[in-house]
Amino acid sequence: MSFWIDKKVLVTGGASFIGSHLVEKLVSLGAHARVADDLSSGKKENLKKVAGHIEFVQADLRDRCAAADAVCRMEVIFHLAAKHGGRGYIDTHPADCSSNMALDGTLFEAAVKADVEHICFASSACVYPVGLQNKSDRPAMNLKEEDADPFKPGGALADGEYGWAKLMGEMALQAYHKQYGLKCASCRIFTAYGERENETHALMALIAKAFVQVDPYIVWGTGEQDRNFTYVGDIVEGLVLAAEKIEDGSAVNLGSSEHIKIKDAAQSILGIMGFRPKQIVFDTSKPCGVFSRAADLSRAQCLLGWQPRLSFKDGLKRTINWYLASKDRDEVLRNLDVRLCERESS
Ligand SMILES: NC(=O)c1ccc[n+]([C@@H]2O[C@H](COP(=O)([O-])OP(=O)(O)OC[C@H]3O[C@@H](n4cnc5c(N)ncnc54)[C@H](O)[C@@H]3O)[C@@H](O)[C@H]2O)c1
Numbered sequence: 001m002s003f004w005i006d007k008k009v010l011v012t013g014g015a016s017f018i019g020s021h022l023v024e025k026l027v028s029l030g031a032h033a034r035v036a037d038d039l040s041s042g043k044k045e046n047l048k049k050v051a052g053h054i055e056f057v058q059a060d061l062r063d064r065c066a067a068a069d070a071v072c073r074m075e076v077i078f079h080l081a082a083k084h085g086g087r088g089y090i091d092t093h094p095a096d097c098s099s100n101m102a103l104d105g106t107l108f109e110a111a112v113k114a115d116v117e118h119i120c121f122a123s124s125a126c127v128y129p130v131g132l133q134n135k136s137d138r139p140a141m142n143l144k145e146e147d148a149d150p151f152k153p154g155g156a157l158a159d160g161e162y163g164w165a166k167l168m169g170e171m172a173l174q175a176y177h178k179q180y181g182l183k184c185a186s187c188r189i190f191t192a193y194g195e196r197e198n199e200t201h202a203l204m205a206l207i208a209k210a211f212v213q214v215d216p217y218i219v220w221g222t223g224e225q226d227r228n229f230t231y232v233g234d235i236v237e238g239l240v241l242a243a244e245k246i247e248d249g250s251a252v253n254l255g256s257s258e259h260i261k262i263k264d265a266a267q268s269i270l271g272i273m274g275f276r277p278k279q280i281v282f283d284t285s286k287p288c289g290v291f292s293r294a295a296d297l298s299r300a301q302c303l304l305g306w307q308p309r310l311s312f313k314d315g316l317k318r319t320i321n322w323y324l325a326s327k328d329r330d331e332v333l334r335n336l337d338v339r340l341c342e343r344e345s346s
Pocket of ligand 1 (some may be wrong): 043
């Protein structure tokens, strides 16, 4: 029998990009899903495919009473609620990102009091020391889970306030495991993309600019920086497996080991969308994050039997098709600058 049949599962931040895909997956596996989301960037519309099958609670989970109500009678929690966005958002909203520490603490405490069995935490590749990812003069490396460890000298220099909050969230969760035996896992998500993502993230920003035919076509940074892009369906598979298989608070990478330069991703997008700008400009005054980032997948393969399945090319085509079918060109053009730095609200 499936692990998930009739399981009572809370997805915090379940109206988000990744959260909504996760909720669809859990419903398809037979779980009873509750979503708690303050809709600060999530949208109820993201959950329309499963609207009749889930319980939805609009709540700010930094509030202790709201958190206690949300976790009540739940067996498993996927904790995705966070102030978060792509580089355009996290570098310009440090205080909002710092508030995630309070959110995580409140949620974990409420879950332990309610005897929740397991928490699967949506952590991030931003926990990794930036110094490991900023060297342009050596071969690109793939980050291993032990490279980020708050208890190891030199193991903690997270990527900005957002990364520090995720690292502290992982540490706090493990403390609940040590002290109370709470089962838990931290999934370090690396640059997810796919349907319903917003334009604060690099790929969606590049798709949006091609959609409205910005010319000169502007790419943030030198374009030489690389990322590993992982399709949201693969990320969701990894989250579900981590909740099933990891109980001791270990962190696991959910990403890809493939380094793709932003300038190459931009060319792929322009090619698929059939847009030929007269000029491509690399704007180094804009936030662009670390120089190189991709995941080592040894632990994910060993503990979860997981690695991403969809190729970047196929995932990109799906994402672009969704974007073209669901966005209004005039509206995107009018609000492009805001969309690149602000998470959409409902
Ligand atoms: N998208 C990525 O590439 C990526 C990478 C690493 C980690 N993550 C993590 O995955 C999770 C989901 O991210 P996402 O990209 O799908 O979208 P997102 O960042 O918009 O999701 C966050 C969700 O949390 C909700 N939320 C925020 N504050 C809340 C609060 N106080 N109470 C209740 N709900 C609140 C928002 O409305 C939203 O639905 C986040 O925790 C994010 O940090 C995402």
